[in-house]
Amino acid sequence: MVSWIVSLAVGHGPDVSPWFWAYLDPGSGSMLFQVLIAGLLSALFCARSALFELKSALFGDHEKG
Amino acid sequence: MTRHPLSAVSFRDPGGFVYEDQGCILRQVNFLAREHYDQLMKSGLYRELTERRLLIAHDEVDALPRVSATAYRVIRPEPVSLISYPFEWSFSQYKDAALLTLAVERHALRRGMSLKDCSAYNVQFHEGQPILIDTLSLEQYHEGWPWVAYRQFCQHFLAPLALMSLTDIRLGQLCRTNLDGIPLDLATRLLPWRSRGRFGLSLHLHLHGLVQHSDAQTRESGSPGRFSQSAMLGLIASLESTVKGLSWKPGRSTWVAYSKESTYLPDQTDQKSRFIAEFLELVRPASV
Numbered sequence: 001m002v003s004w005i006v007s008l009a010v011g012h013g014p015d016v017s018p019w020f021w022a023y024l025d026p027g028s029g030s031m032l033f034q035v036l037i038a039g040l041l042s043a044l045f046c047a048r049s050a051l052f053e054l055k056s057a058l059f060g061d062h063e064k065g
Numbered sequence: 066m067t068r069h070p071l072s073a074v075s076f077r078d079p080g081g082f083v084y085e086d087q088g089c090i091l092r093q094v095n096f097l098a099r100e101h102y103d104q105l106m107k108s109g110l111y112r113e114l115t116e117r118r119l120l121i122a123h124d125e126v127d128a129l130p131r132v133s134a135t136a137y138r139v140i141r142p143e144p145v146s147l148i149s150y151p152f153e154w155s156f157s158q159y160k161d162a163a164l165l166t167l168a169v170e171r172h173a174l175r176r177g178m179s180l181k182d183c184s185a186y187n188v189q190f191h192e193g194q195p196i197l198i199d200t201l202s203l204e205q206y207h208e209g210w211p212w213v214a215y216r217q218f219c220q221h222f223l224a225p226l227a228l229m230s231l232t233d234i235r236l237g238q239l240c241r242t243n244l245d246g247i248p249l250d251l252a253t254r255l256l257p258w259r260s261r262g263r264f265g266l267s268l269h270l271h272l273h274g275l276v277q278h279s280d281a282q283t284r285e286s287g288s289p290g291r292f293s294q295s296a297m298l299g300l301i302a303s304l305e306s307t308v309k310g311l312s313w314k315p316g317r318s319t320w321v322a323y324s325k326e327s328t329y330l331p332d333q334t335d336q337k338s339r340f341i342a343e344f345l346e347l348v349r350p351a352s353v
Contacts, residue, residue, distance in 0.1 A: 027216040029277040034211035036276075037268065038296035045299030 078182075080201045084131045092123070092200065093130050094138040101178075101204040102138065110176040110203070119169050121145070121191070121198045143191075145198060146352055151185040151221070152240040156229050156313040158195070159237065162188040163222035163308045165195040169203075170212075171301050174294065179206040183214035185221040185240070211292040212300060216277070219269050220246025223307065227270060228252060230311040231260050249274030265307025 034041075080098030084091055094102050105111050114120035123140040130136030151159065165188060170180050180202050187199040212218075221240075224247040228236040232255050239247050253274045260266045315321050329337070345353065 027277060030216035030219075030273065031211045031213075033273050033276040034215055034296075034300065035292055037272075038211075038292050041296040041299030041303060042293060043299075045295045045302055048299075048302055 078201055080204075082131070086128055086131075089128075089141060090144060091126070091128055091131075092140050092142060093132065093136050094140060094201065095132075095135040096137045097135070098201055098204075099137045102201070104176075104178060104205055105200070105203050108176040108178065110173060110178055113172055113176070114169060114197075117172075118192075118194055118196060119165060119172065120200065121189075121196055123200060140200065142198065142200065145189045145191045145196075147190070149190055150240075151188075151225070152238055154190075154237070156226070156234060156237070158190065159185075159222070159226055159229070160308060160311065162195045163218075163226060164305065165197065166218065166222065167301055167305045167308070169197050171298070173203055174206060174297060174301070177206050178203050179212065179297075180204075180214050183218040183221055185225075185246070208294070209291040212297060215300070216249075216273075217246060218304065219249060219273060220252075222246075223266075223269055223304065224249060224252035226308060226311050227260060227266055228255055230313050231257055234313055234315075249277055263307070263310065265303055265310065269304060269307060 078098075079095065080101065081092055081094045084093065111120070115122040121142045123142040126139050126141045128139045128141070130139050151162070154162065162185060166180070166183055173179050181204045182199065182202040184199075184202075187197055187202055188195050189198050190196070191198075220243075225237050225240055228239070228247065236255065239251075243251075249270055253271050256266070256270065261271055
């Protein structure tokens with residue numbers, strides 16, 4: 001039931017591989033929480049990448065993050 | 066049914082299990098994990114991780130599988146000489162283990178894979194460095210899905226590290242009684258109020274713990290959506306910077322300056338060294 005609810009919440013049908021659910025309970029609250037903060041995380045990642053690009057262009061810093 | 070002592074500690078993963086054969090530690094890979102295992106080996110991820118000493122290396126062997134009906138491969142991982150547990154680690158070891166786990170996830174995502182399991186018990190210290198020992202914890206990445214091991218990472222790594230750093234170093238011992246990690250509601254109760262001032266801890270422990278706590282309501286009110294790969298990479302980066310931001314400085318105790326303020330005089334130190342050398346010569350242990 002929980003897997004069905006979460007699969008709907010992340011935009012998939014309930015036909016999720018049993019492999020995915022048999023091993024570890026990811027916590028439906030944790031899965032939904034990630035979906036809720038996805039926009040924020042994407043924005044942070046883009047900002048970080050842009051900053052890295054800018055630093056590379058300005059200082060030739062090729063350090064990998 | 067437990068048929069072998071090692072089966073008792075390797076029973077949850079339907080993809081395979083660890084067993085011992087004639088003193089050799091082996092891992093059976095089941096058909097269920099075939100696609101995941103093949104992708105790990107063929108995508109270049111295995112080579113990348115083992116070359117960087119992030120994942121334990123293994124050989125595929127012809128040994129008899131423990132359960133033939135489900136066996137796809139049998140692998141022999143490189144032996145780890147000393148097995149240690151998270152509640153035995155120092156703060157810096159714990160932090161290194163957390164950063165290793167995130168580094169593995171970052172490398173895995175680039176090759177279309179992801180960690181399905183973030184147990185701290187999957188990390189061991191081998192040749193002075195943390196290393197992931199659970200080869201089968203890597204699975205194919207499900208595009209659009211959140212990180213299935215996020216809750217476990219927060220409970221196994223972030224919560225203990227935050228508690229050790231900001232509340233009391235001895236709270237690392239909570240891992241002894243919470244084998245699946247420290248529950249987030251307990252961690253947030255024990256953390257000081259100032260921990261809410263840190264963005265990463267606020268997000269991954271306090272808010273995350275709140276959502277977990279009000280699970281039933283959230284299931285109904287959570288808005289549908291997808292979890293993009295950039296969100297996943299953002300999540301890993303955010304967890305990495307949160308872990309890196311945690312530190313611990315030892316306070317005053319008898320042992321902090323023991324080597325400087327010990328009662329040994331130079332000749333007594335020499336005497337002790339000679340005694341230990343003689344003792345080792347007598348006992349001849351396999352490793353020191």
